[in-house]
Amino acid sequence: MKAAYVCSDRGVPVFGTKGCSLHVQEITKAFEALGIHIRLVAAALGGKCPQELKTVETHHVKHTKTADRQQREQYDIQDNQKVIKELDQLGQLDFVYERYSLWSHAGMTFAKAHQIPSILEVNAPLVEEQKKYRELFDEQSAIKVTQQCFSAASLILTVSNEVADYVNTFPEARGKIQVLPNGVNIERFSQIHHELEPDHVNFTIGFVGTLKPWHGVERLLESFATLNHTYPTTRLLIVGDGPMRDELQSRIHQLKLEDVVEMTGPVAPSDIAQYFDQMDVGVAPYPDDIHFYFSPLKIYEYMAAGLPVVASNVGKISDLVNDHHHGLVYSAHDIGQLTEALSYLVEHPDIARSYGQSGRQCAIQHHSWQSRVKHVLDWSGITIR
Incomplete structure (x- = not known):
């Protein structure tokens, strides 16, 4: 069985040391341990691949670089096409698992188009986070991408009841949500x-x-x-x-x-x-x-x-x-x-x-x-x- 894990967030280096990085690594290893061969499609690597993930096929899809944060939002939206093209080249997939990020819908859009299960992992209310802690220039596009993700997903995982309540405010997500807390190796x-x-x-x-x-x-x-x-x-x-x-x-x-x-x-x-x-x-x-x-x-x-x-x-x-x-x-x-x-x-x-x-x-x-x-x-x- 073969599947893709998509992580298009610039701020989540999949081979890094942050908690979000560890989450990607552990979910990938858990799938692999069950005999599911993961193709990891990521925007940021963050260092050397850990030894225990050496057998995982990794595809680095780089985002367009710019120091202009407003322009970066638009580039990130456009870069969904790069990810979809990469997924097209992986051959037959049994499902796609995507870590929800502010500007990415590629994994869910691809899975829906190919009529395979599409699993979206939501760790935070990212639109609200971005507005409160960082900068958000194009809020309407961020909401539109989120709606597209939720609409295309066949299953939406949330890490807590609080995140589930937020996701449930989107009509596109209702009836698809399951709460899946973090775990441990x-x-x-x-x-x-x-x-x-x-x-x-x-x-x-x-x-x-x-x-x-x-x-x-x-x-x-x-x-x-x-x-x-x-x-x-x-x-x-x-x-x-x-x-x-x-x-x-x-x-x-x-x-x-x-x-x-x-x-x-x-x-x-x-x-x-x-x-x-x-x-x-x-x-x-x-x-x-x-x-x-x-x-x-x-x-x-x-x-x-x-x-x-x-x-x-x-x-x-x-x-x-x-x-x-x-x-x-x-x-x-x-x-x-x-x-x-x-x-x-x-x-x-x-x-x-x-x-x-x-x-x-x-x-x-x-x-x-x-x-x-x-x-x-x-x-x-x-x-x-």
């Missing part, structure tokens, strides 16, 4: 063994993700400063990179925490497990002043790594962490509660360990990428030959 974390030590020795609080305001890392840093004052042997490990890196480093210096806070910078997915192995708890400190519609990859990874989770109570996180089973949930507006939750786990390492073990079993049983992809095939009516 269980095998990547299978060799991690946590040995929590007594007496609060070397207890490491961990964060993994892009350093952007809506991830709340600056709040975690403030909480850790208080925690470390009480438990001087605790440390904070921040794994990832992003636009807030310089600001966070400056704050670490102001708080005189250079000796107990480590920032790794970007880390390849294949190398990530070694950092989880250094952690005793994983934190998802999302603030309360954002429209939360995510399905946090980091929480699934913390669970798969056998880490207790401490997370703010935004979105459906409370349901996922299952308070007092896989970790602790605190009020997103209250940094003091975050500090209390971390202090509790420092003081009770046996309970922390039991949370981690419970979370790993849950991840194994319910949240693997392969189980996610099997749902996609079932919903699409696709039978593997």
Whole structure:
């Protein structure tokens, strides 16, 4: 069986280290593991192909370059024809899977024209995001492309109920939507063994993700400063990179925490497990002043790594962490509660360990990428030959 995965977003390098990049890689690997040979058609590569994807046929369809952002929007719309032409050259396909991007409809348009299943993955309300956080010059064309995608898709996957509600405002999408949260590569974390030590020795609080305001890392840093004052042997490990890196480093210096806070910078997915192995708890400190519609990859990874989770109570996180089973949930507006939750786990390492073990079993049983992809095939009516 042969299929195409289309990712036409300039900002999603399919071989990069960002969460969106990891998502593309893991979905591709999950399809391949089930015997479906993926042709990956991408606008941005972002580096060397990971070793585990070396057998995947990759087609780099470059977008037209320009520094003019307004002109770039029009070029991106025109470049759909490049992608369709590339798909035409792949031979017979059994289905097309496309990651929804602001200006791309190529995968869905191609699949509809060839009367094969067309699966659209929607991770965010991109038109609204673009207006709020970046620049959007041609909103009407963005909406038109979105409508074309939703109309051509035979199945639309959304990562959360909140995204599903947004997608459902488009008449073209109604009756096609299924909620498919993110998953985790269980095998990547299978060799991690946590040995929590007594007496609060070397207890490491961990964060993994892009350093952007809506991830709340600056709040975690403030909480850790208080925690470390009480438990001087605790440390904070921040794994990832992003636009807030310089600001966070400056704050670490102001708080005189250079000796107990480590920032790794970007880390390849294949190398990530070694950092989880250094952690005793994983934190998802999302603030309360954002429209939360995510399905946090980091929480699934913390669970798969056998880490207790401490997370703010935004979105459906409370349901996922299952308070007092896989970790602790605190009020997103209250940094003091975050500090209390971390202090509790420092003081009770046996309970922390039991949370981690419970979370790993849950991840194994319910949240693997392969189980996610099997749902996609079932919903699409696709039978593997």
